Amino acid sequence: MxxxxxxxxxxxxxxxxxxxxxxxxxxxxxxxxxxxxxxxxxxxxxxxxxxxxxxxxxxxxxxxxxxxxxxxxxxxxxxxxxxxxxxxxxxxxxxxxxxxxxxxxxxxxxxxxxxxxxxxxxxxxxxxxNAALSGLIASGLPTERFTFIGFLPRERKDIIAQLSSFQAAQGTLLFYESPHRVKKTLEIMLEALGDRNVALARELTKRYEEFVRGPISECLSWLEEHPPLGEYCIVVEGASAEEEQRERDAWWQELTLEAHVEHYESEGMSRKDAMKKTASDRGVSKRDIYNSLLNN
CATH class of the missing domain: 3.40.1010.10 (Tetrapyrrole methylase, N-terminal domain)
Known part of the structure; x- marks a missing residue:
């Protein structure tokens, strides 16, 4: 009982x-x-x-x-x-x-x-x-702290926004992804999170179970030569303590995108340069900043 x-x-x-x-x-x-x-x-x-x-x-x-x-x-x-x-x-x-x-x-x-x-x-x-935990324990990445995220949104700007919210998280990140989207997802992760170590766990517990481990850039090269098959669990290295502290100290954290851009415009920057600087602060591309402001 x-x-x-x-x-x-x-x-x-x-x-x-x-x-x-x-x-x-x-x-x-x-x-x-x-x-x-x-x-x-x-x-x-x-x-x-x-x-x-x-x-x-x-x-x-x-x-x-x-x-x-x-x-x-x-x-x-x-x-x-x-x-x-x-x-x-x-x-x-x-x-x-x-x-x-x-x-x-x-x-x-x-x-x-x-x-x-x-x-x-x-x-x-x-x-x-459980696929996520099975992928985690065999990934070779830290298991002391982790966050399960599952499937990311479909739209690029929504993926960027969600990944950005975990940019400073020290714990290992766990995602699910389909074979026809895994390369696109890794490319966006590389852009949003940097070239972190990951483990791609494919077909867990099945006959053709496979783990590919290494930096995101190397895993993308692997997928170019080995077309994705089967469902994937993507295990992503968390941020370092230094990255987490830098994110915590960022003065712009509470600002909206528009307010962030306007801050630099008020210092005399052109709209274009202000968006470029805002993108650099947030670790995303200028195109993502432009698209986000355009859709708001």
Missing amino acids: NLTCQNSFEVRVEGSPGSLYLVATPIGNLEDMTYRAVRTLRECDIIAAEDTRQTRKLLTHFEIQPKQLFSYHEHNKGASGPEIIRYIIEGKNVAIVSDAGLPAISDPGSDLVRLAVAEGISVIPVPGA
């Missing part, structure tokens, strides 16, 4: 009716499925799956006959989430799974957890494989 503290103490008994189980599934190698995960999926009244077709393959492999398989994903969570919560309140145990790895990490499972917590429902993790 475990105790969890939310607003008040709650006695949580595994197997009691009306609980939400977050069940990890393999990220590639089916042998990473735990005994506890198999038992939980067999015993729960409902399995909520991101992709029911994918989950059926997993259940068939482990000879699990689901009592009820429920679709829950990004596009139907608004309607399916409250319905799942209603089932749990009525006394049913529900297991939620994603296509691979831990549910609620880069998928809508986190929204279901929030609904469950708001209703005072017991939320029980059934841990297992």
